[in-house]
Amino acid sequence: MLEIKDLVVEYGEVKAVDNVNLKVKDGEFIAVIxxxxxxxxxxxxxxxxxxKPKNGSIKIDDEEMTNLSSKDLRLKRRKIGFIFQDYNLIDRLSVIENVLTGRLGYKSSLKSLLGIFSKEEYKKAEEALKKVGLLEKAFVRGSELSGGQKQRVAIAKVLVQEPRIILADEPVASLDINSSKIIMEYFKKINETQGITVIVNIHDVNIALKYADRIVALKKGKIVFDDKRSEITDGILRSIYDI
Known part of the structure; x- marks a missing residue:
């Protein structure tokens, strides 16, 4: 499904990603630590x-992402959900309006500008909110939600995209232990029941080992471990984190 070859990402003279190679199959749950x-x-x-990478290849379903035009990239992103640490919601909008923004990739520029959504899309938004246990909050403003609730809305927003892959960048870093558990349980359920590939970048190793089937570890931009979670040892962890 996803194949990365010789990927390099630089910020000035700093190599953030250094010749990374990675293959991800459909339906995997991967934690990046x-x-x-x-x-x-x-x-x-x-x-x-x-x-934007400096060098390398990123293929999804054998299609090279780095060569896509802006229009084609927009279309491809429909099937790639991205969840941010800071929720990326609009506080002044209602919960269901925030969820519906996940459909913008399917709309014309005019309909996006005017916020025109079909009855079917509203139904999809309601179904997504039901899956994350927030249907009763549909008409509450985003600003009135807790951090954990906001992240659940972010998941619902991604679900209405009907993605094949979900990328989550530190989705529980700002949450307490209980909220973190709830969010990770939703990711696991989505992965298992809908077959959606989930890749989660996570700082808490214990959470990564509990929920992910495969662990990928990065150190100074390079992959230093890539295997089933059962294969990771205390010695490997000490090496990854220099402890």
């Missing part, structure tokens, strides 16, 4: 071309 500054967020953003 590593110290701050190790290149996790840059890798995630490069997959969706939110960050």
């Amino acid at each position: 590593g110290s701050s500054g190790g290149g996790k967020s840059s890798l995630m953003k490069a997959i969706n071309l939110l960050v």
Whole structure:
């Protein structure tokens, strides 16, 4: 499904991602771990071309992402959901209006500008909110939600895209332990029941080992571990985090 070859992302003279190679199959649940500054967020953003790589190849379903025109990239992103640490919601909008923004990739420029959505799209938004347990909050303003609720709305917004892959960049970093557990349970359920590939960049190793089937570790922009979670040892973790 996803194949990355010799990927390089640079910021000035700093190599955030250094010749990374990675293959991801349909339906996998992968946690990307590593110290701050190790290149996790840059890798995630490069997959969706939110960050432009300096070199390398990113293929989704054998289609090269780095060569796509702006129009074709917009179409491709319909099937790639991206969840940010800071929720990326509009506080003044209602919950259901925020969720419906996940459909903008399917709309014409005029309909996007005017916020015109069909009855079917409203139904999709309601179904997505139901899946994350927030249907009763549909007409509450985004500003009135807790952090955990906002992240659940962000998941619902991604679900209405009908994605094949979800990329989540530190989705629980700002949340308490209980809210983090709830969010990760939703990711796991989505992965298992809908077959959506999930790649989560996460700072908490214990959470990564609990929920992900495969662990990819980055250190100084390079992959230093890539295997089933059962294969990771205390020694490997000490090496990844220099402890």
